[in-house]
Amino acid sequence: DTAVSQTPKYLVTQMGNDKSIKCEQNLGHDTMYWYKQDSKKFLKIMFSYNNKELIINETVPNRFSPKSPDKAHLNLHINSLELGDSAVYFCASSQDPTGGSQETQYFGPGTRLLVL
Amino acid sequence: RKEVEQDPGPFNVPEGATVAFNCTYSNSASQSFFWYRQDCRKEPKLLMSVYSSGNEDGRFTAQLNRASQYISLLIRDSKLSDSATYLCVVNMYRDNYGQNFVFGPGTRLSVLP
Numbered sequence: 001d002t003a004v005s006q007t008p009k010y011l012v013t014q015m016g017n018d019k020s021i022k023c024e025q026n027l028g029h030d031t032m033y034w035y036k037q038d039s040k041k042f043l044k045i046m047f048s049y050n051n052k053e054l055i056i057n058e059t060v061p062n063r064f065s066p067k068s069p070d071k072a073h074l075n076l077h078i079n080s081l082e083l084g085d086s087a088v089y090f091c092a093s094s095q096d097p098t099g100g101s102q103e104t105q106y107f108g109p110g111t112r113l114l115v116l
Numbered sequence: 117r118k119e120v121e122q123d124p125g126p127f128n129v130p131e132g133a134t135v136a137f138n139c140t141y142s143n144s145a146s147q148s149f150f151w152y153r154q155d156c157r158k159e160p161k162l163l164m165s166v167y168s169s170g171n172e173d174g175r176f177t178a179q180l181n182r183a184s185q186y187i188s189l190l191i192r193d194s195k196l197s198d199s200a201t202y203l204c205v206v207n208m209y210r211d212n213y214g215q216n217f218v219f220g221p222g223t224r225l226s227v228l229p
Binding site: 033035040041042043044045048056090092094103104105106107108109110 | 148150158159160161162165201203205207216217218219221222
């Protein structure tokens, strides 16, 4: 069984369109994340949700809106897509202990977005 | 200064070589540390956690120096299958903020036959 799954795997769309990417985890984790990996392969966090509540919201355009209907799902909606949005988007999850411990993240397979 | 920095790479080494990767982090409040591996066109996957006392997993050895804010990964007897990008990851847990995993830019390794 896939621990963290994303759909779609590939997304090719025109500039100006609105699209959504879905993520689901079956690990029972409390925290989910969206990352963007651009053409230079640098992995950068966009959002983090803990138990459906937004925790981290890095500086991303407000065309990007995450939504967490429950703690197992974190979707990413993107309005008015631009050429620069082309990248691989990874969803991840982790448990969120109250103390510092060696907690790790589990990543989904990624969604390759190409904006034409 | 970036929060997590790594050797720029790429590293091209022959099979059987020993290779070392270095990583430094800027936030002294960082609490936990990891090495992830990312194969081409795949998601990052945990390679190993890094403990203060240093730890080993087969051919892989990780070291942490909190005073110098430095992490290393040593791969002995490298295999073709070790070819990948190695990502240094630092977790800065913050009260009311949860976990914040910060990824380094990665170091690419190619093991040549």
